[in-house]
Amino acid sequence: EPVCSFRFRLHARPQAFPQIRIRILLLSSFVNTVHKVGTYFELHYNGTSMHLNYVWLRDHCRSESSFNAKTNQRELDSASIDLDIRPVSTKVEDGRLLLKWPDDHVTSYDLNWLSENSYEGNRKSTVQPRVLWDSDTYNKANVPPAKWDKIMNCDSELKRFLQNYLLFGVAFVQDVPATVEATEEVTQRVSLIRETTYGRMWCFTSDFSRGDSAYSQLALDRHTDTSYFHEPCGIQVFHCLKHEGTGGRTLLVDGFNAAEKLRENSPDNFKLLTQIPIKHDYVENTGNHKNHMRGIGPLLEVYPWNKELYMIRYNNYDRSVINTIPHNVIQSWYIAHRELTTELRRPQNELWIKLNPGTVVFIDNWRVMHGRESFTGLRQLCGCYLTRDDVLSTARGLGLQA
Ligand SMILES: C[N+](C)(C)CCCC[C@H](N)C(=O)O
Ligand SMILES: O=C(O)CCC(=O)C(=O)O
Numbered sequence: 180e181p182v183c184s185f186r187f188r189l190h191a192r193p194q195a196f197p198q199i200r201i202r203i204l205l206l207s208s209f210v211n212t213v214h215k216v217g218t219y220f221e222l223h224y225n226g227t228s229m230h231l232n233y234v235w236l237r238d239h240c241r242s243e244s245s246f247n248a249k250t251n252q253r254e255l256d257s258a259s260i261d262l263d264i265r266p267v268s269t270k271v272e273d274g275r276l277l278l279k280w281p282d283d284h285v286t287s288y289d290l291n292w293l294s295e296n297s298y299e300g301n302r303k304s305t306v307q308p309r310v311l312w313d314s315d316t317y318n319k320a321n322v323p324p325a326k327w328d329k330i331m332n333c334d335s336e337l338k339r340f341l342q343n344y345l346l347f348g349v350a351f352v353q354d355v356p357a358t359v360e361a362t363e364e365v366t367q368r369v370s371l372i373r374e375t376t377y378g379r380m381w382c383f384t385s386d387f388s389r390g391d392s393a394y395s396q397l398a399l400d401r402h403t404d405t406s407y408f409h410e411p412c413g414i415q416v417f418h419c420l421k422h423e424g425t426g427g428r429t430l431l432v433d434g435f436n437a438a439e440k441l442r443e444n445s446p447d448n449f450k451l452l453t454q455i456p457i458k459h460d461y462v463e464n465t466g467n468h469k470n471h472m473r474g475i476g477p478l479l480e481v482y483p484w485n486k487e488l489y490m491i492r493y494n495n496y497d498r499s500v501i502n503t504i505p506h507n508v509i510q511s512w513y514i515a516h517r518e519l520t521t522e523l524r525r526p527q528n529e530l531w532i533k534l535n536p537g538t539v540v541f542i543d544n545w546r547v548m549h550g551r552e553s554f555t556g557l558r559q560l561c562g563c564y565l566t567r568d569d570v571l572s573t574a575r576g577l578g579l580q581a
């Protein structure tokens with residue numbers, strides 16, 4: 180039996196609130212305190228102390244005239260709410276909070292809904308569960324790869340795959356036919372493909388067909404892709420269709436593991452990297468391709484309300500001119516960047532794998548960095564980018580927290 184109590188503000192004569200007084204008597208064992216407070220109502224429920232703003236309480240009303248339950252969209256015009264609105268009466272009954280407003284409209288909230296959706300209730304559960312890894316912990320976790328046959332036909336296999344993806348930021352599918360078509364099919368189980376200047380599905384070799392170092396045989400240090408987009412691509416998919424030669428292993432590094440170490444060891448440097456906006460550019464001017472993309476944002480993005488890290492944008496190749504900060508800040512930024520880089524380059528953080536035909540890897544491009552060893556011979560890599568929103572939507576649809 181969850182414990183519930185509430186506080187409210189008396190805005191008028193106390194006798195204007197007969198219901199509340201009655202409730203207080205009836206629920207006397209549940210009521211902790213009754214306080215005079217300004218713009219909110221304080222409710223204790225299920226171990227959570229919620230501070231519920233009155234405008235918010237009117238705005239989130241789930242009555243038919245306020246909210247369309249079929250489309251899950253608000254009907255109420257929020258701008259029509261008096262910003263000084265107060266309920267004329269308030270009570271808790273049968274697990275619900277009932278509020279009567281000056282125009283006689285009644286709002287009824289399920290207390291469980293409130294505790295899940297209030298700021299205080301939400302704060303406990305929003306942080307995405309993740310397993311931060313280095314190569315040792317990743318290998319020890321022994322994450323089973325999904326299988327082509329199963330993932331294509333079976334939602335529980337897709338769910339397991341996505342659960343691993345959400346936890347580790349990387350996940351594999353094996354036994355995929357070594358074709359662009361099969362690679363496309365398996366990605367479409369997961370999400371929508373994000374078409375970019377490189378195409379929808381791309382298949383590339385070291386032929387310098389584009390003005391970018393990916394189209395060479397050179398080694399590439401760890402990085403995230405499309406840092407020059409306003410919203411970098413959510414997922415990178417790789418499938419090595421062919422390699423006749425040496426080298427060419429893929430490097431994976433958990434960027435969040437490194438960034439969290441930085442937060443722990445040097446909170447000020449971490450903070451700086453979350454605050455200083457940095458430009459990344461993709462400038463291509465070849466016969467067939469003319470592009471100039473630009474993205475501006477901090478290397479580390481954290482949610483302002485709980486400081487949870489949700490994106491790392493790290494690409495030393497594509498990072499462009501720093502001209503958003505004065506010289507004295509620049510020195511501190513380079514120090515912070517160096518510390519993050521040192522962490523990212525620790526050998527124990529490096530997971531090296533040789534991608535072979537049949538194995539498709541999905542990489543969270545907001546978290547896990549990729550790179551590659553230099554190589555010889557013909558190496559053909561196909562893949563695509565996926566939209567992050569749609570990946571998370573698929574995951575939520577399967578009942579996962581995302
Ligand atoms: C994956 N694919 C070969 C198509 C594109 C590579 C883009 C490379 C770019 N420097 C970046 O890091 O975003
Ligand atoms: O060739 C590779 O393994 C990866 C190259 C790369 O970084 C990319 O295509 O984004």
Ligand SMILES: [Fe+2]
Pocket residue numbers: 393402403404549
């Ligand atoms: Fe890349």
